Amino acid sequence: MDWKSYWNKVAVTAKDPIAAVQRNDLKSIKQSASHIISMLKITKKDTVLDVCCGNGLLTELVAGSCLRITGVDQSDELIKNAKNLSKRVNSSFILGDALELSYVLSNQKFDKIYLQFSFQYFDKKGMGAKMIKEMISVLKPNGLLFIGDIPEASKRLVFYNSLPKLFYYFTSKIRDKNSMGKFWSPDDLAQICIKFNVKGTYLKQPKLLEYSWYRFDYLIERI
Numbered sequence: 713m714d715w716k717s718y719w720n721k722v723a724v725t726a727k728d729p730i731a732a733v734q735r736n737d738l739k740s741i742k743q744s745a746s747h748i749i750s751m752l753k754i755t756k757k758d759t760v761l762d763v764c765c766g767n768g769l770l771t772e773l774v775a776g777s778c779l780r781i782t783g784v785d786q787s788d789e790l791i792k793n794a795k796n797l798s799k800r801v802n803s804s805f806i807l808g809d810a811l812e813l814s815y816v817l818s819n820q821k822f823d824k825i826y827l828q829f830s831f832q833y834f835d836k837k838g839m840g841a842k843m844i845k846e847m848i849s850v851l852k853p854n855g856l857l858f859i860g861d862i863p864e865a866s867k868r869l870v871f872y873n874s875l876p877k878l879f880y881y882f883t884s885k886i887r888d889k890n891s892m893g894k895f896w897s898p899d900d901l902a903q904i905c906i907k908f909n910v911k912g913t914y915l916k917q918p919k920l921l922e923y924s925w926y927r928f929d930y931l932i933e934r935i
């Protein structure tokens with residue numbers, strides 16, 4: 713799947729900014745923001761990076777709790793909208809491929825980094841590891857990295873829970889047109905963390921989060 717074209721198309725056809733990042737409502741974005749702030753222990757002293765920030769709806773909510781926040785996304789349409797919608801003086805948005813994060817950010821470093829509702833788009837061989845490596849490279853020593861809302865491999869059949877959905881899954885996979893992306897196992901992430909000598913922790917999501925029935929979170933610390 714060409715995710716850049718996919719998200720540019722979603723952005724121009726969506727009926728509102730919430731639909732443009734395929735969220736159901738503002739409440740779930742607010743819940744994600746509170747969850748991220750709590751998991752990363754974000755304070756007013758922290759510089760924060762939002763990887764795959766979309767149109768910045770989530771970024772703007774986290775901005776109220778930190779010193780400065782930068783959002784990066786590869787969709788020109790969504791970044792254009794993020795810049796137009798932004799009301800915070802401490803948020804900024806950069807167009808670029810998250811897989812080239814250190815280059816895109818000219819090696820700026822951050823106290824806290826998150827990648828929310830987007831890890832599934834790093835779906836080709838080696839991409840997940842490369843994405844994590846790039847985020848670690850722009851994380852300060854003792855910094856924290858949170859990957860939220862990762863579709864869990866063991867829940868694939870809970871998600872595709874009917875014959876029409878399974879049919880869609882297999883046919884879209886064959887055509888490389890599956891709009892869900894990759895389901896990850898916690899062990900995949902653990903292996904990546906071992907490779908890069910960082911501490912990784914699997915986090916089961918609280919039930920109140922909208923996607924907790926098939927997604928998990930993962931916290932990474934530099935050691």
Ligand SMILES: C[S@@+](CC[C@H](N)C(=O)[O-])C[C@H]1O[C@@H](n2cnc3c(N)ncnc32)[C@H](O)[C@@H]1O
Pocket residue numbers: 715716719733734735741744763764765766767770784785786787790808809810811827828829830833
């Ligand atoms: C579902 S939206 C998530 C937006 C936001 N993080 C949230 O939680 O509401 C997924 C975003 O990932 C972005 N994305 C996917 N692959 C990317 C890549 N390689 N580099 C930068 N952004 C990417 C898309 O452009 C899109 O904005």
